[in-house]
Structures are given as structure tokens and as C-alpha cells.
Amino acid sequence: MNKIRKGDEVIILTGRDKKRRGIVSAVVGKDHLLVDGINVVKKHMKANPMNNNPGGITSKSMPIHISNVALFNKVTGKGERVLIKELDGVRTRIFRSDGSSVDNKS
Structure with missing residues (x-):
């Protein structure tokens, strides 16, 4: 079970996009993420x-390493670490700071 999944809201910890938030759009491999609006480069x-591609300069979102992001906790307003516990036979993700569940957010 991955600690960060597609659709999670994350906050960037390092780099030129530090302190910005975004939604994970894809998990690339085992340790990289694509985050909407983060790490955008000109290509x-x-x-x-043949592919009906006109060419030119386009913006493209590049992967960011999973260690450079943290899951955003809406209650505390900060990025936090996550642990995985088994509750009632189901593995759930839990924020380390306050013990609230990540999966039951609404």
C-alpha cells in the first residue's frame, strides 16, 4: 500500500515550487509522482x-520524487507524515500528528 496515491492533495517540500499545493494526477513508477500545476517545464x-502535431513550445508537467512531497492535512493546514495501520482487518492510512484517518476525509 502506497502512502501517497492518485487524487491525494500534497504540499511540495523542496525545490522551486516549495510550499505550493496540488493534486496527484498519476504515480510514475515506485517513487515519482505527477502533480497538477507543479514542476511544469517548457518542452x-x-x-x-503524421500525428497531426504542429510542434512549437509546449508546457509539460514533469514527475517529482515522492520524498519531496508530503500529504496535506486540511485540519492542521500542514503537510504531514503518514503511517499505515490495520484497523478491523483493513489497512488504512493515518496522519502521524493527530491520528486521524486520511482515507475517510470529506
Whole structure:
């Protein structure tokens, strides 16, 4: 079970996007994430008429390492660490600071 999943709200801990928040759009491999609006780079694309691609300069979101993000806790307003506990035979993610469940957020 991964501590950070697709659809989670995270806060960036390091880099040029530090202290910005975003939603995880995809998990890339075992230790990288794609976060909407975070780590956006300019990519020079060559035109390809076979794929109907006009080319030019486009913006692209690049993966960020999982160690550079923390799960955002709406109650405390901070990024926090997560632990995984088994409650009633079901593995759930729990914030370390206050013990509230991550999965039962609404």
C-alpha cells in the first residue's frame, strides 16, 4: 500500500515550487509522482504531420520524487507524515500528528 496515491492533495517540500499545493494526477513508477500545476517545464516539440502535431513550445508537467512531497492535512493546514495501520482487518492510512484517518476525509 502506497502512502501517497492518485487524487491525494500534497504540499511540495523542496525545490522551486516549495510550499505550493496540488493534486496527484498519476504515480510514475515506485517513487515519482505527477502533480497538477507543479514542476511544469517548457518542452520544444518538433512538428510531426503524421500525428497531426504542429510542434512549437509546449508546457509539460514533469514527475517529482515522492520524498519531496508530503500529504496535506486540511485540519492542521500542514503537510504531514503518514503511517499505515490495520484497523478491523483493513489497512488504512493515518496522519502521524493527530491520528486521524486520511482515507475517510470529506
